Amino acid sequence: MAIGAQAVTAAPVGFPCSGCGGQMQFDTASQGLKCRYCGAEQSIENLAGQPREHEFDEDGGDEAEQTDWGTEQQAIHCESCGGETLIPAGQTATTCVFCGSPKVLPQGNPGTIRPESVIPFRTSRDEAAALFKKWKKKRWFLPNDFKKQDVKANLNGIYIPYWTYDAETYSVYSAEVGVYHYRTVTKTRTVNGKTETYTETERYTVWHWTHGDYGRGFDDILIPASGHYDDALLEKLGDFDLSKLNGYRPEYLSGFIAERYSVSRREGWQRARDKADSVLETEIRREIGGDELRNLSIRTQYSDITYKHLLLPVWNAAYTYKTKPYRYMVNGQTGTVSGRVPRSAVKIAFFTLGCLAVAGIALYLWSQSSAS
Known part of the structure; x- marks a missing residue:
């Protein structure tokens, strides 16, 4: 609908x-x-009930969404990174929640999409900071002084907009399947000046064509509607429990910041489709089996496409270490942490040398066994 x-x-x-x-x-x-x-x-009384699934038309244009957030909002724009957030009217922002820049400009009435559903914050600011501290202590390649110190970060609670998509798929595929076979071959070699004969097992591949079809449904493909975050960091925070969605109420935003939708519903669907295509290829490869595949062709039809738009809670922190900027995030519902952190060149060098030493010893032992 x-x-x-x-x-x-x-x-x-x-x-x-x-x-x-x-x-x-x-x-x-x-x-x-x-x-x-x-x-x-x-x-807070949740009047909206369960979130609705809305039909998505791939051929039609983006429809107008509701824009009344229930409380007056103003948009804030960062000159440095281009990030845009929504804060209550009358509230001032002195730093950008994305990059920490002090250059932020009020933009007036935002007129932006209002979400229908929200997962409220369940992790507090102090809990988020403690979770990051525990997380970084488990990272091997961090400098020791950084692992021990308390990171002074500008930690902001932000509701990040997301799209979710459901779809049914039907795929037809064809591919060449390679199956390994083994045979014993006779060879010669020279040992201590003498020629000797020995046998060796040799692998070869037999190829054949296969084709088939594959059906699968997708539920809640989660796509950030944010254009100002590191996609890899957000992907690691994707363990939200969407069964805990509440209907949107402006009270949930009181004391927090909400980011504006900067990814359209159509662009969000294209990203969701790319993720679904990747999953389908992995699963079809597994279904086909064999030891190798080549010339794989998959043609997929999508149907019954629906979407939801919602806000999900994230603690975002920008900090510096030895003059370099870094960022970490904490899932405001589950407490999962992801981040960009400094690396110790000394620890990485020792690890690399250790790996090379182990590889060298293994190669030496293999060469000795082959010669005997």
């Missing part, structure tokens, strides 16, 4: 504390609103 093009125009709302009037923010421990000043708590 397609989303209606008419945007909802409900008046923006705030979240004042009924006790002291202070601004309430989302609290990861209670999963509700909590006053920063008097500690009063307020539950």
